[in-house]
Amino acid sequence: xxxxxSAFEHSPDGGRGQARDMRVRWALEEVGQPYEVRLxxxxxxxxxxxxALQTFGQIPTYEEGDLALFESGAFVFHITExxxxxxxxxxxIRARAIAWMFxxxxxxxxxxxxxxxxxxxxxxxxxxxxxQPMLENLVCVRLRELSNRLADAE
Amino acid sequence: xxxxxSAFEHSPDGGRGQARDMRVRWALEEVGQPYEVRLxxxxxxxxxxxxALQTFGQIPTYEEGDLALFESGAFVFHITExxxxxxxxxxxIRARAIAWMFxxxxxxxxxxxxxxxxxxxxxxxxxxxxxQPMLENLVCVRLRELSNRLADAE
Numbered sequence: 001x002x003x004x005x006s007a008f009e010h011s012p013d014g015g016r017g018q019a020r021d022m023r024v025r026w027a028l029e030e031v032g033q034p035y036e037v038r039l040x041x042x043x044x045x046x047x048x049x050x051x052a053l054q055t056f057g058q059i060p061t062y063e064e065g066d067l068a069l070f071e072s073g074a075f076v077f078h079i080t081e082x083x084x085x086x087x088x089x090x091x092x093i094r095a096r097a098i099a100w101m102f103x104x105x106x107x108x109x110x111x112x113x114x115x116x117x118x119x120x121x122x123x124x125x126x127x128x129x130x131x132q133p134m135l136e137n138l139v140c141v142r143l144r145e146l147s148n149r150l151a152d153a154e
Numbered sequence: 155x156x157x158x159x160s161a162f163e164h165s166p167d168g169g170r171g172q173a174r175d176m177r178v179r180w181a182l183e184e185v186g187q188p189y190e191v192r193l194x195x196x197x198x199x200x201x202x203x204x205x206a207l208q209t210f211g212q213i214p215t216y217e218e219g220d221l222a223l224f225e226s227g228a229f230v231f232h233i234t235e236x237x238x239x240x241x242x243x244x245x246x247i248r249a250r251a252i253a254w255m256f257x258x259x260x261x262x263x264x265x266x267x268x269x270x271x272x273x274x275x276x277x278x279x280x281x282x283x284x285x286q287p288m289l290e291n292l293v294c295v296r297l298r299e300l301s302n303r304l305a306d307a308e
Contacts, residue, residue, distance in 0.1 A: 145210050
C-alpha cells in the first residue's frame with residue numbers, strides 16, 4: 001500500500017521537504033518505500049476535510065489504506081515498525097534510539113521552531129530586536145548540550 | 155526490576171508530580187508498577203553524573219537495571235511496551251493512540267510550556283504585559299482545536 005503524505009503547496013520550496021514533511025520523506029526514502037504527495041494550500045488546511053485528518057490544521061498528514069495519522073513523529077515511528085533497519089533490534093538500544101526520537105521532537109524542535117516563528121511572524125513586534133538574540137541563545141544552548149553528548153559518545 | 159525516576163527537589167510541590175515526572179508517574183501507577191523517586195537539586199542537574207543520564211540537564215530520568223533513558227515521552231512509551239493495557243492491541247487504533255501521544259508532546263506541550271516559562275521567568279521583561287495575552291491565545295487555539303476534535307468524536 002503506497003502511503004500519501006501532504007505538504008505545503010505555497011511554501012518557498014513548493015512543498016519539497018523544508019517543513020515537517022522532511023522527516024517523513026527521509027524515513028520513507030531510507031527504507032525505499034514509494035509514497036505520494038498531496039500539496040495543500042493554506043486555505044485548504046482550515047477546511048473540514050483537512051481538519052478530519054489533522055486536528056490542528058497542519059501538515060503533514062499520512063494516509064495508508066484504512067490508516068490515517070497525524071503528527072510527523074508518529075509517522076516516522078509507524079514507518080520504523082513496518083520496515084526493518086531504522087531502529088536497532090536490541091531492546092535496550094532500541095529504547096534509547098526511541099528516546100532520541102522524542103528528544104528531537106520535544107527538546108530540540110520547540111526552541112528551534114520558536115526562533116523561526118519569531119523570525120517569520122514576529123519581526124514587526126517592538127520587542128523583536130531585543131528578544132531574538134535570547135531565542136538564538138536558547139537554540140545554541142541545546143545544540144551545545146547535544147554536541148557535548150556526541151563528543152562524549154565518540 | 156523496580157525503575158527509579160528523578161524529580162525536582164526544590165519545586166513548589168517538592169517533586170511530587172507537577173513537572174514532567176507527572177506523565178511518567180501516571181503511566182506507572184496505571185499499570186501498577188512500583189517505582190522509586192530520586193529528588194535532584196538544580197545544582198545537581200548541572201553535574202556530570204546527571205548529564206550522563208540526561209543530556210539536557212532536565213528531569214525526569216528513568217533507570218531500570220541496564221536501561222537508562224531520558225525524555226518523558228520515551229519513558230511512557232517504554233512502559234506501554236512492558237505492560238499491557240495502556241495502548242490498544244489493534245494495529246490501526248494503536249498507531250492512532252501513539253499519534254495522540256506525539257500530539258500531546260509536540261503540539262500541545264510547546265505553547266503551554268512557552269506560556270508558563272514566560273510567566274515564571276519573563277515577568278521582568280518590558281514586553282511581558284503585551285506579549286502574555288498572545289501566548290495565552292496560542293494555548294487557547296490549540297485547546298479549542300482539541301475540543302472540536304473531541305466533540306466530533308462523541
